[in-house]
Amino acid sequence: MDLRRLRYFVAVAEARSVGKAAERLRMAQPPLSVQIRKLEAEIGAPLFRRGTRGMDLTEAGQALFARAGEALALAADGAEAARAVAAGRRGRISVGYMFVLANAVLPRLIPELRRSIPGVDLDFAELSASTREARLLDRSVTVALCMPAIHHPEIQVARIGAQLFMLAMPIRSPLARLGSVPMARLQGRPLIALPRPDQDPASSAVTALLRRHQIVMPVAGRVETVHSAMSLVLAGEGLAILPACAQLGAPRGIVFRRLRDATDSIDVAVCWRRDSHSPLIRTFLKCAEKVVARL
């Protein structure tokens, strides 16, 4: 059973005439006549009654006709759906984000995305520093909003912004009275650190920053997330050096101050698999750039 034959059959059934149908199909009448007879041979029964004034569906022909139109429509729809997905007009995109960025980015990013890709299903998933790579590689997320970027041969990165490192402290801390804190004032103070530098690029950036200024801060605690760090800071266990955007999720009682002579920052990036060629990724990137630019 061939879709071409089915299309011809439908045309003849609708035109109730081989000649008329051939005209509409922009082909000659004889080959159409041949195709119809081949279809009848394939079915094993006449589909048309040949009269002197044209052709007319038999009962068997009516049974086929009832389904043929639908089958044609479904095939065409399938092709169109595939094209739409490939062009980014339809489909789904699963967006992973790291929680530090959630408060700063998502409230503006989500409406922006819905406006840009209205036919697309959106899906969000929080990523941890330790799983984000795997989630991209196994395609359980399409793109990841990361801080900092992921480095991996299979993963493509687009830097879309940066966040300054700031000092987070309890509001009652004497340093909080300063508008910005000179690096020297950190010397010897306890630090609430993120995971070991070899496991967490953010942490290694902080380590590098301190080393560059020849500051030593004893590690008073090591935690997994920025939020845990802020909890310990609030509890008076020490200070933390965190990306500026963490302020937005900070509990009351925590204040952030610039580090006077350090302009170190951490990249905000969009990451995706190199072999994901969905145009949705480009669109997502545009939206994310726009939102992060106004951070």
Added chain:
Amino acid sequence: MDLRRLRYFVAVAEARSVGKAAERLRMAQPPLSVQIRKLEAEIGAPLFRRGTRGMDLTEAGQALFARAGEALALAADGAEAARAVAAGRRGRISVGYMFVLANAVLPRLIPELRRSIPGVDLDFAELSASTREARLLDRSVTVALCMPAIHHPEIQVARIGAQLFMLAMPIRSPLARLGSVPMARLQGRPLIALPRPDQDPASSAVTALLRRHQIVMPVAGRVETVHSAMSLVLAGEGLAILPACAQLGAPRGIVFRRLRDATDSIDVAVCWRRDSHSPLIRTFLKCAEKVVARL
């Protein structure tokens, strides 16, 4: 869009491999590979991700796959439905019948038909003597149960039985005391007749019967239907000569008696268009013969 390509596509998507799919399709691997690429060219986007261990649907491919299976099934189902209709396993048949036969035939015919052609939609329509030909010719009924048969070059007839002509009279008529009525006793009595013999073959059969026995019966009334005739008989307007099966629909107060020396009868027949080749007609004929044989 070609069904073959769609079928190949589904096979490759399910096997997640061109080679495996080719094996299942009993063809070589290269032409299948070519067809898949042609389909991708037609869609304008890759449908598979080529890995080192086989192929995997892209998002666009998934969108197509979701509809392709259904389209294939629908096309196959259409072909099968057409075959089923052609073979008489499915379909519909519209049965016309003349009302005189209804009481005698339908109660046994309908269950017989439902048993014989369970997948078929049945449809019944009462026919009048004047419209039965037209209803067959315009296909608004597929077969007609007629008494007597229709004669027309486009219409095929199968005689399936006959009904004896009997005399219908009021129960209080003196003739009713006889077991059967000699023809001679009809001489001069008023007759309730059906339409003019040139318009109604049943009527012309009665006329011939009387003429052959040299009986003259003045026409006391001419009516369209057997039932009207019986009403007038009951009202005492005259006698009627009617097919035996009319007894089953006769009102109380009417009795039927054999005509002692007349064995004239009227044919019961199944009629259909010569160009209707539905096997359902044969089946219908079998059922009708069986039922009428036991009348």
Added chain:
DNA sequence: CATTGGCATACCGAAAGAATATGGGTTGGC
């Protein structure tokens, strides 16, 4: 009886399909 309108058949050139042979890239074993 000729003309017209409609479908079917015959035949030919063009296009598409399938098979065989082969290339290239990746994986996994020795």
Added chain:
DNA sequence: GCCAACCCATATTCTTTCGGTATGCCAATG
């Protein structure tokens, strides 16, 4: 680290199928 195995892609050739033109057949019409 090299070689064999595996899998998909490409090239070439042969066959099938398709579409076009020319023509035939039949019925209806005047």
